Amino acid sequence: MSASVLFDAPGPRARRRILLGNVVGALVVAAGAAFVLTRLADKGQLDADLWLAAVDANAWTNYYIPGFLYTVRAAGAAIVGAGIFGLLFGLGRLASSRTVRIVCGAVVEFFRAVPVLLMMVFFWLLLANAGVPSPSYWGVVIALVLYNGSVVAELVRSGVHGLPRGQREAALSVGLTRGQSLRSVEVPQALVAMLPALVSQLVVVLKDSALGAIISYSELLQHARRLGSGEGNILQTLTVAALLFILINWGLTKLAERLSRTVRRTAGRTGTTAAGLDAGVGEGATAVAAEAPHGLTHGEGAGPGDPDRPARWD
C-alpha cells in the first residue's frame, strides 16, 4: 500500500490525475531508458554477440563463478573474524574496568573512522613486504574484519544498553557476577535483538569485498573486468557482475527486513527493545525514527532508514 499520509484515498478527480501522472511518469521513465538504449545502440554496445559473450558458458565457468568463489571466500572469512572481533571488543566496551573500556572504545572508534580501502592498501603492502603468501587476500580480510568488527562491537554495546535494566538486576540478584550476567544473560538477548542489523551488515561486507579489485585481489569484479577487457565487452560483463551483487544483496536486505519484523514481534513479548538498533546504532534522533511513531511505515521501507548499516558507511 502507499506508505504516505501526504494524500487521502483519492476521489474520482484525483484518480484521473494520478492515472495521468502514472502515464506521464511511465513515459518519462521509458523515454529515459530509450535514450540510454539508443545511445548504447549507436555505439554498437547492444550487439548480440557482445552480450552473449558476457553470459556464455565460458564466461560463467572461467570468470564469474571462480570470481564469485573468491568473493565468498574473503567475505566469509571476514564475517567470521568480524563476529569474533565484534564480540570481544563489544564486551570490552562494557567491561567493569575503566582502562579496558577506554582502550576498546578507542580501538573501535579508530577503525570506524578510517576508510576500509586505506586499511586494505596498508595491510596488502605490509604483508607483501613481509613475504606472506597471498597478501591481497589477507589485506581484504583483515581490513573488513577490523571495520565490520567495530561496527558489530557497537551493535553489541547498543544492544546491551537497549535491554531493560531488570535483566541485569535479576541476574545479579540470583548471585551471578557482573561478567557472568553480561555473558550469559545480557549479550545473548542483545544478539537476538541485533540479528537484523547483523544480516544487513553482511551486505556491507559483500559490497566492500569488491574493493579488493583495487588491490588486485581476483574477486568477482576483477574477473568480470578481465573477461570484459579480453572480449571487448566491458560494459556487458560489468553489468552482469553488478546484477549478481544486486541480487544477492537484495536477498540479504529482504531477509534482514523479515528478521527485523520477527524480532520486533518477539521483542514485544519479552520487553527487549530492538528499536534503536535498526537505525544507525542508537544515536539519539535515529532511534526516534526507527520507532515509526505513527504507523505510517507499513510494508517495505518500514523503520530503519539505512539498512546499509549503521553509523558509518556502507
Next chain:
Amino acid sequence: MAEYLDIIREYDVLGAFWVNIQLAFWAAIFSLVLGTLLALLRISPVGSLRWAGSAYVTVFRNTPLTIIMVFMVLGAWGQLQLTLSSDFNVNFFWLAVVALTVYHAAFVCEAIRSGVNTVPVGQAEAARSIGLSFLPAARMIILPQAFRGAVAPLGNVLIALIKNTTVAAAASVATETSSVMKTMIEFRPDYIYAIFFTFAIGYVILVTPVGVLTTSLSRRLAVAR
C-alpha cells in the same frame, strides 16, 4: 622524524586530502539534491514515480561502489566516450563525483524518508485540511520537518561519503589519499607504519567532527513533540 616530514611534504599529503574533500563536497551537494528528488518520488501519490524511485534505491544501494567507479571509467568514459572535462585528469575527478553521487543519492533518499517518518500524521492531515495538495504540503510542511528529523542519518551518509571518496582510486583519480598512500609506501616501505597512521589520523580528524556536529545538531533541531 625530520626525514619523515620531508617525505610528507614531497608527496603532498595535504594536497591529497584536499582532493578528497573536494570530491566529498561536490558529491554531497549533488547527492543531497538527487536524493531529495528521489525521496519526493518515493512518497508521491503517483505509482509509477514511486516505483521508479524505489527501483533506483534498490539497484544503487546494492551495487558495490567500486563497480560504479570502474563502470564510469571503463564503460561510460572508455566505451561511450562520456567526457565531463577536456582536461584528462579533471575528467576522472568528475567521473568519480558522478559515481559517488549516484551511489550516495540512494542513501540520502532513505535518510530523508526516515526523516519523513518522524513527522506526525497530524501535520499532513492539517496540511491537507487547509487545502494544500501534495507538492505544496511536501514543500512547506513535511520536508522542512523531515530534514530536521533526518539530520543524524544524513550525517552518517556524509561520513560514509567522506570515507568512500578513497574509492575514487578505482576511477583513476591518482591524486587522492589512498592512491598517494600506496605510492608513498611503495617508494618508502621503511616508513610504512608512519605513513599509514598519518593518513588514518587524517580521516579521524575529518570524520569525528562531522559525527559530533550532526549528533548535537540532531538533538538541537529535533522538533519537540
